[in-house]
Amino acid sequence: MTHYDLLVIGTGSGNSIVDERFSTQRVAIAESGLFGGTCLNVGCIPTKMFVHTADLAVAAGESERFGITTRFESADWPAIRDRIFNRIDPIESDGRDYRTNRLPNVTVHPEHVRFTGPKSFRTESGFDFTADRVVIAAGSRPNIPRIPGLDAERVDAPGYPVLTSDTVMRMEELPRSMTIVGGGVVAVEFAHVFSALGVEVTVLVRGSGLLTDTDETVSQRFTEAFAERHHVVLGSQIDTIELTESGVLIEVGASDRVPEAEVPAPFTSDVLLLATGRSPNIFGLGAEAAGIDTAHGRIAVDAYQRALSGGAPLPGVFALGDVSSPYQLKHVANHEADVVQANLLADIATGEIGTAREDQLRRTNHHAVPAAVFSDPQTATVGATEAELRDFGVDYTCKIQEYSDVAYGWALEDSTGFAKVLADRHSRRILGAHIVGHEASMIIQPLVQAMAFGLPADVMASGQYWIHPALPEVVENALLGLEFAD
Template sequence: MTHYDLLVIGTGSGNSIVDEHFDSQKVAIAEAHLFGGTCLNVGCIPTKMFVKTADLARTASAAHTARFGLTTSFSAADWPAIRDRVFGRIDPIEAGGRDYRTNRLPNVTVYPEHVRFTGPRTVVTDSGAEITADRIVIAAGSHAHVPELPGLDAARVDSPGYPVATSNSIMRIDSLPRSLTIIGGGFIAAEFAHVFSSLGVDVTVLVRGDHFLSHADSTVSERFTSAFAAAHHVRTGTSVTALEVTGAGVHVTTRTSDRGTGSLTSDMVLLATGRVPSLEGLGVDRAGFDTTEGRLAVDDRQRVLAGGTPVPGVFALGDISSPYLLKHVANHEARVVRANLLADIAAGAPGAAEAADLTVVNHRAVPSAVFSDPQVATVGLTEEQAAAAGVDYTVKVQEYADVAYGWALEDRIGFVKLLADRRTRRLLGAHIVGDDASMLLQPLVQAMSFDLPADRMAKEQYWIHPALPEVVENALLGLEFD
């Protein structure tokens, strides 16, 4: 049995914790998969690099440029070149991070394997090594959800030669399929449908509910679904009941409430049915840790709970414990955990730091975005949530088409929807669909974070004319206050 001062499980945002402040600590890092975690290897970063390529391909298509009086076309995609541009940058970063932690830090030992808890501060690796630690950070992330379907060999999903993939492997395939069925109606499904259809693949998306992005504000969900279905093959209200791999491809059997059973066959299937915290096999029950809604339970200082009480010296962050499966949230939580670890170390024994001396996490005004076509960005309450909370709110929907830059874009889809407290004038929520939505949202996130009243934001600064942010200005001006 080997003892460490600190054990970090997972190398996504958890990898950023161990810096020069821990040089005097004996540290162990356990990582069963790729260094850098989901975001770097199979999530936000590579997908956005593919999305940019897809955006360029779609922009070149005749359907996009005809309304501008141009005649252009998109002819073909060099998939290996597209793929290698992405992973030619990402893979060296992963390898460099692994080498740095493994070979260049004398106080750090890397265990490149899965670990499971056998007690609150004891783990065992798959190879049988037992590890104890005074303090532990659990940052084991999440994994793609694979649904149970008749005919689906779950053990072979993402394996070479098996034509059913998740986001773990779909970006690394050898060649583009002629046709692809995507199962799911969330951001993963929307982004990959945009990528592959833009590159010439015949894509069909099967959405179980009536709309994409079902957890979004209803205006966003409805209008995004309408715009997306106009440009893609989408079947809403469709449940998958079985899946069979045949010589002709993957045969998917479906059921809808109004049309009965149906089927389709495609070269590949992408399971885009969400992500779940990687608790399974971690042994948190053996450690006595609390869980809530399928994730590890933590307090507002990121301390892991057992019986509702913080476990001394044990912290968690990111997808394993956060209600927000977002990289920027995991990064913030990692900063909180680093600060609280250092405070705990300075106090002496694990758990010795007073709660008042620990940093509190900030989950206020958490933004998110969907990088599809159209793009979506959102922060704060939906209108449904505001109504359910009994808030006296004012709402304004402003169309891109109502401002001059919207004319330049020939935009018929984009809009900004704002909600604000009618009495305090503070923004409650902001929802944007359309070009550059993720960038247009950021000033609204800032206003919500620093309690800037919406009317002051609108009137007490210049808005560049005729830039696209004027649509945000006009939405702010359209809110009606007491």
């Protein structure tokens, strides 16, 4: 039976692990999809390229308030799509070729692989092999909700008008209308993209707001701002769908989450986009055959990214990214991949599988993890929400600073943006920060840095220059507005 020193399952962040330091190891890489994983192919990178295009379209159509005359006329969808994927697809292809043909110690299995035992595996085509050490970096997949009339097996298939984020960016033509199911990150980003490009978009949300996993002020004010630009139906869910010659006939009912929710009469949409989150790719992985623990639908790992079995580390088995992490974020997966790489090398250096001591291993750092939503408006967040601080009984101080109260906010004519900062009233440490508005993902970074290195809020505010009249002054003023115990 073929034996490898190391098996890596998945080529998202897991693909970065094997470098020249593994040249003496016989390595197998298993990838049933596209090299580069979710972020490169169907997630972060292409979506943000579409978002920037959408931002330009929105700006062109809203220029009159600045005293100039421009307009958005139409979108050349094939040109937009091809500009993006003509850049991304060669990266995927080159990454696959590099691993497949240019590394003599690496064997690529371009198919699904599952555990048959703690260190034994079988490919979809029936090839059996073993490996001493394993990295599970299998990523995640879109959730497919149960909807009467929906053929779950045909979702994302050519010709079937029900799509997920895996396929919607590669449509052959721009539809006239699109209905999006969901109120989270994927839903609001694609709603912004397609409505900006001229598609009639309807967003169906079961709950009472959008981005409800974020801070309460963010969710409330984002929902209000977003609903001014988009057709959002709160408290609604799809009762049934039916494919007709005109498109997808959708019957909507109340979700019972919003009292007296007004739901629309049955309507037809060219495309139905399912944007109801993503689930870790543990189905079909055979984790149970290896004795690997799962928790909350994910591979259970310890602080060193070691997969657990019966609550204890399974020697030589690591996991990272969406398949094991509570953070479905590329920057977190990259950090975890760095940790796994360091710990693999430490384990290999001992000469025996799973014998590296914990003082020889690197711990994962999940403190001050930021996230952003690239919609209109943009949002960014780091740390605790106000509700979490209330629930834990923390004595905190809060300041909400409006974009409209700083000079660059005037330049933007921004009446919705704000920065919200939460800090401990006694230690003065920043506990959370939440921003909605122009370039939120950029101006939150100083707050991430302050939290990461324990910089007190008052020292951060007064101990450095803030460029005037740059937009980060909204952060400065939020910090200056915090009220401390002494």
